[in-house]
Amino acid sequence: xxxxxxxxxxxxxxxxxxxxxxxxxxxxxxxxxxxxxxxxxxxxxxxxxxxxxxxxxxxxxxxxxxxxxxxxxxxxxxxxxxxxxxxxxxxxxxxxxxxxxxxxxxxxxxx
Amino acid sequence: xxxxxxxxxxxxxxxxxxxxxxxxxxxxxxxxxxxxxxxxxxxxxxxxxxxxxxxxxxxxxxxxxxxxxxxxxxxxxxxxxxxxxxxxxxxxxxxxxxxxxxxxxxxxxxxxxx
Numbered sequence: 001x002x003x004x005x006x007x008x009x010x011x012x013x014x015x016x017x018x019x020x021x022x023x024x025x026x027x028x029x030x031x032x033x034x035x036x037x038x039x040x041x042x043x044x045x046x047x048x049x050x051x052x053x054x055x056x057x058x059x060x061x062x063x064x065x066x067x068x069x070x071x072x073x074x075x076x077x078x079x080x081x082x083x084x085x086x087x088x089x090x091x092x093x094x095x096x097x098x099x100x101x102x103x104x105x106x107x108x109x110x111x
Numbered sequence: 112x113x114x115x116x117x118x119x120x121x122x123x124x125x126x127x128x129x130x131x132x133x134x135x136x137x138x139x140x141x142x143x144x145x146x147x148x149x150x151x152x153x154x155x156x157x158x159x160x161x162x163x164x165x166x167x168x169x170x171x172x173x174x175x176x177x178x179x180x181x182x183x184x185x186x187x188x189x190x191x192x193x194x195x196x197x198x199x200x201x202x203x204x205x206x207x208x209x210x211x212x213x214x215x216x217x218x219x220x221x222x223x224x225x
Contacts, residue, residue, distance in 0.1 A: 031210040031211055032210075032211055032213065034213050034214065036216070041200075041221070042218060042219070043117075043202060043216050043217055043218035043219045044154070044202060044204075044216040045216075046213060046214065046215065046216070049213035051211055089154065093210065096159075096167050097142065097159060097166070097167070098144070098159055098167060099146070099154075099156065099214060100156070101153050101154040101155070102153070103153050
């Protein structure tokens with residue numbers, strides 16, 4: 001059974017610092033991995049989608065890497081801003097076309 | 112950018128009542144899903160739907176739950192007799208096709224059972 005873990009559970013940084021969020025999964029037989037942002041009480045906004053054949057994806061200040069063999073992905077957010085404060089979730093798609101989510105990393109960027 | 116739309120945003124219901132949560136997936140998407148998130152817990156899979164039938168369901172999705180695509184645009188989740196533990200945020204999602212496609216989620220319906 002696929003298990004997804006995100007470390008740390010919470011992170012607080014001063015504005016301008018780079019953020020590094022980690023995601024690990026137990027079964028490397030995945031089709032893709034998706035990073036989401038969730039604001040309190042709100043829905044899930046897709047940030048990046050990495051296919052199993054890819055090593056990384058970039059969008060603006062966001063960069064996500066994937067090491068399928070070791071079961072890890074890292075989301076980097078450069079030059080953090082207070083507006084980046086949110087919970088970041090990773091989710092893997094494996095057999096059965098369903099997503100398995102991690103517990104999220106709650107990020108606070110202090111002005 | 113295309114969106115998945117969910118209504119209502121918040122619903123309060125009494126235990127034992129039936130509720131229907133509604134979703135309008137992205138129009139050219141073929142796969143539809145329901146997920147839920149109990150407060151403070153992980154987002155968890157409930158059911159996937161393709162070609163007018165359930166393609167997979169979790170152990171959570173018991174006989175109290177059902178899904179339907181009543182017309183070409185709506186996708187609904189029905190809970191027949193709500194329990195206190197059904198209180199959660201329910202998310203609808205859709206994807207275009209194939210195992211490599213990403214998901215687009217709606218903004219969720221917060222269900223409170225009292």
